[in-house]
Amino acid sequence: MSEAFIPVAAISILFLGLPWLILHYVTKWKQASALTMEDENLLDELHDIARRLDDRMRTIERIIAADHEQPARIGESRTDVRPIGPGSENWSVELRSQPLRKEI
Amino acid sequence: MARRTGFYLDKRNGKIMGVCAGIADYTGFDVLWIRVGMVFATVFVFPFPLLAYLVIGWVADSKPGTLYANEDADPEDRQFWQKTRAAPGRTIREVRSGFRDIDRRLRDIELRYTSPLHKLAREIDDLRGS
Numbered sequence: 721m722s723e724a725f726i727p728v729a730a731i732s733i734l735f736l737g738l739p740w741l742i743l744h745y746v747t748k749w750k751q752a753s754a755l756t757m758e759d760e761n762l763l764d765e766l767h768d769i770a771r772r773l774d775d776r777m778r779t780i781e782r783i784i785a786a787d788h789e790q791p792a793r794i795g796e797s798r799t800d801v802r803p804i805g806p807g808s809e810n811w812s813v814e815l816r817s818q819p820l821r822k823e824i
Numbered sequence: 825m826a827r828r829t830g831f832y833l834d835k836r837n838g839k840i841m842g843v844c845a846g847i848a849d850y851t852g853f854d855v856l857w858i859r860v861g862m863v864f865a866t867v868f869v870f871p872f873p874l875l876a877y878l879v880i881g882w883v884a885d886s887k888p889g890t891l892y893a894n895e896d897a898d899p900e901d902r903q904f905w906q907k908t909r910a911a912p913g914r915t916i917r918e919v920r921s922g923f924r925d926i927d928r929r930l931r932d933i934e935l936r937y938t939s940p941l942h943k944l945a946r947e948i949d950d951l952r953g954s
Contacts, residue, residue, distance in 0.1 A: 755912050760828055763916065767904055770922040777929050784933060 828905045829912075832887035833880075841881030849887070852906035 755763070826832075834845035837855065844862055848855035865873040892901040908915045936942060 755829055755908070757827065759912075763908065763912075763919065764828070766919050766923075767915075770919055770926070771900075773926045774922065777926055780933065781929065784936070 826888045826891060828891060829909050831884055832891070833884050834887050836887070841877070842886070843877050843881045843884070846880075846884065846887065849902070850906070850909060852903065852910075 831850050832846055833842040834849045835842040836845075837849075838845040839859070844858045845855050847853075847858050862873060862877065866877075892905065904915065907918075
């Protein structure tokens with residue numbers, strides 16, 4: 721009885737159990753980590769927006785810092801004060817708004 | 825538009841078929857280490873890595889040119905997608921934390937300009953200037 725049973729069990733484990741186990745974990749892994757195409761595009765856009773907002777915030781923070789470092793002195797009108805702060809020489813570059821990334 | 829979480833051959837940076845360069849682009853590891861590992865693996869367990877290399881090089885698609893936005897000038901996008909392939913959940917949380925950071929900084933600026941102290945200081949400044 722047991723001599724007949726062992727090969728059957730071995731073959732069924734080898735040819736049914738093992739592929740089932742592998743496929744089970746493959747599907748699980750795919751479910752866990754797969755981003756759909758829409759998710760990818762959404763994530764890309766959010767990432768892009770976050771970067772651009774971050775750049776803008778940095779520019780604004782720099783402008784405000786420069787404004788507060790050099791308050792108007794007596795006898796000077798505020799408009800005469802040129803903001804001199806770190807990185808003020810490349811403001812023209814920083815202030816230029818970045819174009820939206822071309823949709824492909 | 826092509827998927828950015830897929831595997832592609834990188835023929836432009838590749839030596840033979842671009843498989844190692846593709847793996848490097850996919851994972852973010854240095855391409856040199858992958859090539860060295862590939863050669864050693866081929867030497868130690870002879871036919872299998874070579875066969876795998878040939879099969880991958882034959883089956884996988886070549887990388888489309890527009891996968892990342894201007895990747896030569898700005899490697900940030902490529903690094904972002906390498907992280908996303910490894911752990912999508914983590915990069916989503918990172919993007920969220922980026923937005924929270926922007927929100928916090930914006931709130932600081934808003935507070936600075938709407939606080940009564942700031943108004944008072946500005947009025948004093950105006951009086952001094954006039």
